[in-house]
Amino acid sequence: MEIKPGKKRLNIRYAKFAIIIIFIVSVSGLLASGFRSNTSHEKAWVVEVNNKDSIASVDAFMKVYQVLKSPRCMNCHPAGDIPLQGDDSHLHTMSPIRGKDGKGVYAMKCSNCHQPTNSAGLNTPPGNPKWGLPPDDMKMIFEGKSPRELALQIMDYKRNGHKNKAQLLEHARDTLVKAGWNMGAGRKPPPLSYKEFVAAWDKWINNGGVAPK
Amino acid sequence: MEQSRSIPSRRSFLKSSLLAGGGLLISFTWFPGAGIADPSKMNDLPEQWNELNGYIKITPDNIIKILNPNPEFGQNVMTSLPMIIAEELEADWQQIVVEMGPHDNVKLGPQFTGGSNSVRMYWKPLREAGAAARQMLIEAAAQTWNVPVEEVTTKAGMLYHEKTGKSGTYGSFASKASGIPIPKNITLKKVKDFKVVRNSQKNVESLKIVSGKPLFGLDYKHEGMLIAMIQHPPAFGMKLKTFDAGEALKMPGIKDVFRQQLYEDGYEQAGFDTRTFNDLLVVVGNTTWEVMNARKKLKVTWDPIEDSKETIAARGGKKEVVIPGGLESTSTHLEKMQEYAKKPAQQLRRDGDPETAFKNAAQVIERTYNAPFLAHNCMEPMNFFAYVTDEKALVVGPLQAPGWTEPTLSKILQLPADKIEIQMTRMGGGFGRRAYAHYLIEAALISKKVKAPVKLIYTREDDMTYGIYRPMYTATYRAALDANKNLIAFHVKGGGIPEHAIHANRFPAGAVDNYLAEGWEIPSNITIGAFRAPRSNFNAAAEQSFLDELAEVMGKDPIDLRLELLKKAKENPVGQNNEYDADRYAGVLNLVKEKSGWNNTENKKYSRGVAAYFCHNSYAAHVVDIVMQNGRPYVERVFSAIDCGIVVNPDAATNMVEGAVVDGIGNSFYGKLSHKDGAAEQNNFNRYRMIRHSEVPKKIEVHFVQNDIDPTGLGEPPFPPVFGALANALYRGTNKRYYNQPYFDEFLKQAGKPENKRSF
Amino acid sequence: MIKLNINNKNYELDIDPDTPLLWVLRDTIGLVGTKYGCGVAQCGACVVHLNGEAVRSCVTKISRAAGQNVITIEGLSENNDHPLQKAWVELDVVQCGYCQAGQIMSAAVLLRENKNPTDKDIELAMEGNICRCGTYLRIKKAIHLAAEIQRNGS
Incomplete structure (x- = not known):
C-alpha cells in the first residue's frame, strides 16, 4: 500500500491531475494556492485546478477545518507530546505521553484505559481499538495550526503520514476518525455531521486539495 | 482479625x-x-x-x-x-x-x-x-x-x-x-x-x-452478603420527593429499592453524627456492578429543602443549628463572604487597645486570604458492612472513632452496646472523614430493613459530591506599624462557610501588645467536618503568608521576624491562655534555618519560602524551594523541622512528614471543591486534581528536634505550614503574592492562562 | 460463558460480558487485592496485567479479558518476592496502603520494559497512579531499589 514519495512516480499515478500549479488564483478577496508548498517538503500529488474548483476546494476545507480543530480530532493531534482532553481541550490528566509509536509508554499505554469500545458512564475513557496519537516521527499536529498550515500539512506526503490521495480519501473512512462522532457520554461531537464531514473532505481533496491563503 | x-x-x-x-x-x-x-x-x-x-x-x-x-x-x-x-x-x-x-x-x-x-x-x-x-x-x-x-x-x-x-x-x-x-x-x-x-x-x-491481602473495609466479605448503594439528591439543598423503582427492580441481581430515613425527626445529633442527607433512597442487590447499573434506572423526583433546625449535642452543650434552604453556589458564597467580612463579628480575643494602636499607626497593612471547600478524597471510598438482626448487630469497616459511633448506633438500632460488635478494618485513608460514621449507621439500617448482611458502598462520585468537607474560609489580617516599622498591633478577622477557622490564642497572640481576633460564620446546607488539621490548615496558609509579607515591609528576614516575636512571647508574654510554647516554636524555626542553609548563597537559585505552625501539641516548620520549569513552578526541595517530642518510630514518622508535605503541596496547589446550584462541580479525579508523581519534590528532608518530651501529635502538624511556605516561595518565584487557594489556579490566572487549560 | 485465566488459574463464568474486570475479580472471584478507587480510569488503584499490559480493570470489560491472561497483585509473584514487593517492604513505602497494589502493578510493567529507569521514566510510567497519602517519593526510591534487585538477581 505504501508509496514512496517522488514526484515522478506520483505524477504517473495521478497522471490525470498532474500539472504543476505555477500560478496563484485570486478571486474576490479569497486567495488560494494549490499544492504549492513553500517548504521543501514533497507534495502528496499535484493537480491542476481552475478558479472554480479552487474556491470549492477551499470552501470545503474550511468546513473540514472546523472538524479537525474540534476537540474530538485535535485532542489527539496536540502540539506537545501529551494529548488533550475534554470539550475544553485541557491537557490530559495524568499526562500520558505519545511514545515512539503514539500508543503511550510503560504502564501508560493508551489502550490500558481506552478500550476497544467506549466505556459506560460519564467521564470514562472513550474507546477504539486503534486509540492513540500519531507516532513520534510523524506527529501530524493540528493544535495551533492555521487553516492554511493545516491544509498544507495534510497535503504534504512527508507530513501527513505518507498518505497519497487515495489514502487520504480513505482516511476519512477510518474507524478511529469515525469514532470522533461517537465518543461516549459528555463529549460534544464535531460541528459537522460525519456525513457532511466526509462530503467536505472528499470535495476538498477532489477539487485540488487547495490550501486557503 | x-x-x-x-x-x-x-x-x-x-x-x-x-x-x-x-x-x-x-x-x-x-x-x-x-x-x-x-x-x-x-x-x-x-x-x-x-x-x-x-x-x-x-x-x-x-x-x-x-x-x-x-x-x-x-x-x-x-x-x-x-x-x-x-x-x-x-x-x-x-x-x-x-x-x-x-x-x-x-x-x-x-x-x-x-x-x-x-x-x-x-x-x-x-x-x-x-x-x-x-x-x-x-x-x-x-x-x-x-x-x-x-x-x-x-x-x-x-x-x-x-x-x-x-x-x-x-x-x-x-x-x-x-x-x-x-x-x-x-x-x-x-x-x-x-x-x-x-x-x-x-x-x-x-x-x-x-501482596493484596484483604485488609480494608471494602475487602470484607460475609456469607450471603448483599451490596447496597444510596441514590443521593443531585445537590445540597434538595431532598427526595418521589421515586419509581419499576425498571431498577427488573435489573438482574436487584433485591430491593426502598426509602430509608436515617435519623428520626427530632433526633438529637451527637458531635460526630454529621450526615449529608437524611432521607435516603437505597438500592440493594447481589453485586456492586448490578447495583451500580440498577441505580441508573431509578426515576426520582427531588424537592428543595426549606430552612430547618437541627439540635446538636457536642462538647460544650447542646446547640441549635440552622440549616438554610436554597441551592448554594461558590460565586454567591464569595460575594456573601465579602459582605459578611464588613459586618461586626464576634470578638474572640482582645489584648491592649488595638483600635487606638491602628488609629495611631504610621502604616497599616491589610490582606485578605481565601480558601475553598476541600474533599477528603480517601482512596478507599466510604463503605461499611453491617449484619443487623433484632437481637444483635455486627458492623465491620473503616472508621476512626468506634467509641463515638457506638452510642449513636445503639440509640438508632435500639440495641444495648453489648449486643453491638464493631470491628475496625484498616482504612484506605481517613484524614478526618471517617470520624463521621453516618455511612456505618446507614449500612446498619439497610441491613436491618433487608434482614441480611449488607455492605454499603459509596462510589467515588458519591464520596466526592456528598462529603463532610473542609469548610470554605476567609480571613483578613491587619498589622499596624509605628514610624520605626515596629509591629504595634495585630488584627485578624476570620469567617467561613459554615464556620470560621480562627484560633485566637495561637501565635502571634501573646507576642503583640495590641491584638484583636474576631470571627463570623455563614450558615450553609453543605456539610463540613474535620479535615487533616482542621482550621490550622487554613490559618497556616493565611497567617504565615501575612507574616512573610509583613517581614518584607518591615525590612526583616522572615525567620528573624518570627524569632523576634517568639522571644517577646517568651520573655514578656501578652495576655492569657497563649496556647504555644515559644521555645519549642523557635526551636523548629532554628532547626529548619540551619538544615536548609537558609542564608547560604548556593541556595539563592531557589525561590524559597518559610513557614512554621503549632497545632496538635506539636511544632513544624518548613522551607520550600521552588524552581520555575516549563513556565510553571515546581517544588524542588523541602526541608522540614518537627518537634513532636519523642519520636517512637523514626522512619515511619519521616514517611508521615513526607506525606504531609506532599499532601500540603497537592491541596494548596490544586485542591478545590466548588458548587453550582448546590451541586459539586467536581465529582471524580478527572476534575478534582490530585497531586501526582511528577509534581512531588525531588527531596524532602525531615529533621526532628531531639528531646525527651512525651510524644505529641504528628499526623496533622506538618501539614498546615506547607501551605504558607509554598505561598511564600511562590511569591519569590513569580513576584506575586498568593491570597487565594488553590494556588495553581491563581498562578494560571496571573500568568494569563485560561483556567481550564493545563498548558503545563 | 466466559473463560478466564487469572493468575494462571482457569475460570468459567456465566456473567454479563460488559461487567468490568474489577468487579469480576472482587465480587465474583474474590480477589480483592485489586482496588476500586474511582471507576473511571483516573486513579490507578485497579491496575492489573492483561497479557502483560497494565490495564485499568475498572473500565476493562470482562469480554476483553476472555481467553487472555490476567495477573493481579495476588499473582504477581509466587512467594510475594517480586523485586518490587521486596523493595516496598524494605523501604517501608506504605501509609494507608490502599493504592499500593496498583502502584506495584504499574511499576512492574515499567521494570519489565526498562531495566534501569530514570526518575523521569518512573514519572512517565507512574503518573496515572494516585497516592492520597503522598508516598510518591518512597515509591520512586523503591522502584529504583527494585530495579537494582532485579539486575542483581537478589
Whole structure:
C-alpha cells in the first residue's frame, strides 16, 4: 500500500491531475494556492485546478477545518507530546505521553484505559481499538495550526503520514476518525455531521486539495 | 482479625503464622492502677487461651501477641503502638505478632484515631501495660526459681537469674504470671534505655499490603452478603420527593429499592453524627456492578429543602443549628463572604487597645486570604458492612472513632452496646472523614430493613459530591506599624462557610501588645467536618503568608521576624491562655534555618519560602524551594523541622512528614471543591486534581528536634505550614503574592492562562 | 460463558460480558487485592496485567479479558518476592496502603520494559497512579531499589 514519495512516480499515478500549479488564483478577496508548498517538503500529488474548483476546494476545507480543530480530532493531534482532553481541550490528566509509536509508554499505554469500545458512564475513557496519537516521527499536529498550515500539512506526503490521495480519501473512512462522532457520554461531537464531514473532505481533496491563503 | 508479624531485617520475609494453642493473655485496663487483670477470673477461662481481650498474649513457645488498640488509617499505629508495649515489656521485637484489637473502650482505651492523638494518648498507658506485664513475668520467674525478685533480669523476651545461671523464656512463665496480682507500683524505663522505641521498625502490615491481602473495609466479605448503594439528591439543598423503582427492580441481581430515613425527626445529633442527607433512597442487590447499573434506572423526583433546625449535642452543650434552604453556589458564597467580612463579628480575643494602636499607626497593612471547600478524597471510598438482626448487630469497616459511633448506633438500632460488635478494618485513608460514621449507621439500617448482611458502598462520585468537607474560609489580617516599622498591633478577622477557622490564642497572640481576633460564620446546607488539621490548615496558609509579607515591609528576614516575636512571647508574654510554647516554636524555626542553609548563597537559585505552625501539641516548620520549569513552578526541595517530642518510630514518622508535605503541596496547589446550584462541580479525579508523581519534590528532608518530651501529635502538624511556605516561595518565584487557594489556579490566572487549560 | 485465566488459574463464568474486570475479580472471584478507587480510569488503584499490559480493570470489560491472561497483585509473584514487593517492604513505602497494589502493578510493567529507569521514566510510567497519602517519593526510591534487585538477581 505504501508509496514512496517522488514526484515522478506520483505524477504517473495521478497522471490525470498532474500539472504543476505555477500560478496563484485570486478571486474576490479569497486567495488560494494549490499544492504549492513553500517548504521543501514533497507534495502528496499535484493537480491542476481552475478558479472554480479552487474556491470549492477551499470552501470545503474550511468546513473540514472546523472538524479537525474540534476537540474530538485535535485532542489527539496536540502540539506537545501529551494529548488533550475534554470539550475544553485541557491537557490530559495524568499526562500520558505519545511514545515512539503514539500508543503511550510503560504502564501508560493508551489502550490500558481506552478500550476497544467506549466505556459506560460519564467521564470514562472513550474507546477504539486503534486509540492513540500519531507516532513520534510523524506527529501530524493540528493544535495551533492555521487553516492554511493545516491544509498544507495534510497535503504534504512527508507530513501527513505518507498518505497519497487515495489514502487520504480513505482516511476519512477510518474507524478511529469515525469514532470522533461517537465518543461516549459528555463529549460534544464535531460541528459537522460525519456525513457532511466526509462530503467536505472528499470535495476538498477532489477539487485540488487547495490550501486557503 | 488477622495477625501481622513484625518484619525483621533487610530482604528477609517472614510469613505471618497463627499462634499455637496454649499460652497466656495478660489484660490491662485503660486506667492504670485500677487493677489490670482479675486473677480470680483467670481460673474460669479456657485453658488454652485465657481470652480476656487485653493488649498482650504470650504463647508457651514465646510468641508474643500485641493488640493494637487504635484504628489504623495510614499513620502506622499498627506498628508504633505495639512498639511502645514491646519496649517496656522488654520483648524481642522480632518475635512480636501484632493484631488489630476489637472495639472495647474499657479494656483498650479510647480507640480514637484523630486529632493526632494516637501515640500521645496511648503513650503512658501502653508503657504501663508493658512494664506491668514484665514485672509479673519477673515475679513468676522469681517464685519458680526461688530467688529474690530484684535479682531477675529480662532481655529480649527472656528472663535471667545471673547468680544461679537460670534462664527461661517469657512463654514458659506466661501461664504462672497470669496468676500474679497486678503490681501497684510500676517502674517505667528511662528514655535513654529505649531499645525498640526511637529505633525504626518496619510496618508490620507491609507484606500483606503489597501482596493484596484483604485488609480494608471494602475487602470484607460475609456469607450471603448483599451490596447496597444510596441514590443521593443531585445537590445540597434538595431532598427526595418521589421515586419509581419499576425498571431498577427488573435489573438482574436487584433485591430491593426502598426509602430509608436515617435519623428520626427530632433526633438529637451527637458531635460526630454529621450526615449529608437524611432521607435516603437505597438500592440493594447481589453485586456492586448490578447495583451500580440498577441505580441508573431509578426515576426520582427531588424537592428543595426549606430552612430547618437541627439540635446538636457536642462538647460544650447542646446547640441549635440552622440549616438554610436554597441551592448554594461558590460565586454567591464569595460575594456573601465579602459582605459578611464588613459586618461586626464576634470578638474572640482582645489584648491592649488595638483600635487606638491602628488609629495611631504610621502604616497599616491589610490582606485578605481565601480558601475553598476541600474533599477528603480517601482512596478507599466510604463503605461499611453491617449484619443487623433484632437481637444483635455486627458492623465491620473503616472508621476512626468506634467509641463515638457506638452510642449513636445503639440509640438508632435500639440495641444495648453489648449486643453491638464493631470491628475496625484498616482504612484506605481517613484524614478526618471517617470520624463521621453516618455511612456505618446507614449500612446498619439497610441491613436491618433487608434482614441480611449488607455492605454499603459509596462510589467515588458519591464520596466526592456528598462529603463532610473542609469548610470554605476567609480571613483578613491587619498589622499596624509605628514610624520605626515596629509591629504595634495585630488584627485578624476570620469567617467561613459554615464556620470560621480562627484560633485566637495561637501565635502571634501573646507576642503583640495590641491584638484583636474576631470571627463570623455563614450558615450553609453543605456539610463540613474535620479535615487533616482542621482550621490550622487554613490559618497556616493565611497567617504565615501575612507574616512573610509583613517581614518584607518591615525590612526583616522572615525567620528573624518570627524569632523576634517568639522571644517577646517568651520573655514578656501578652495576655492569657497563649496556647504555644515559644521555645519549642523557635526551636523548629532554628532547626529548619540551619538544615536548609537558609542564608547560604548556593541556595539563592531557589525561590524559597518559610513557614512554621503549632497545632496538635506539636511544632513544624518548613522551607520550600521552588524552581520555575516549563513556565510553571515546581517544588524542588523541602526541608522540614518537627518537634513532636519523642519520636517512637523514626522512619515511619519521616514517611508521615513526607506525606504531609506532599499532601500540603497537592491541596494548596490544586485542591478545590466548588458548587453550582448546590451541586459539586467536581465529582471524580478527572476534575478534582490530585497531586501526582511528577509534581512531588525531588527531596524532602525531615529533621526532628531531639528531646525527651512525651510524644505529641504528628499526623496533622506538618501539614498546615506547607501551605504558607509554598505561598511564600511562590511569591519569590513569580513576584506575586498568593491570597487565594488553590494556588495553581491563581498562578494560571496571573500568568494569563485560561483556567481550564493545563498548558503545563 | 466466559473463560478466564487469572493468575494462571482457569475460570468459567456465566456473567454479563460488559461487567468490568474489577468487579469480576472482587465480587465474583474474590480477589480483592485489586482496588476500586474511582471507576473511571483516573486513579490507578485497579491496575492489573492483561497479557502483560497494565490495564485499568475498572473500565476493562470482562469480554476483553476472555481467553487472555490476567495477573493481579495476588499473582504477581509466587512467594510475594517480586523485586518490587521486596523493595516496598524494605523501604517501608506504605501509609494507608490502599493504592499500593496498583502502584506495584504499574511499576512492574515499567521494570519489565526498562531495566534501569530514570526518575523521569518512573514519572512517565507512574503518573496515572494516585497516592492520597503522598508516598510518591518512597515509591520512586523503591522502584529504583527494585530495579537494582532485579539486575542483581537478589
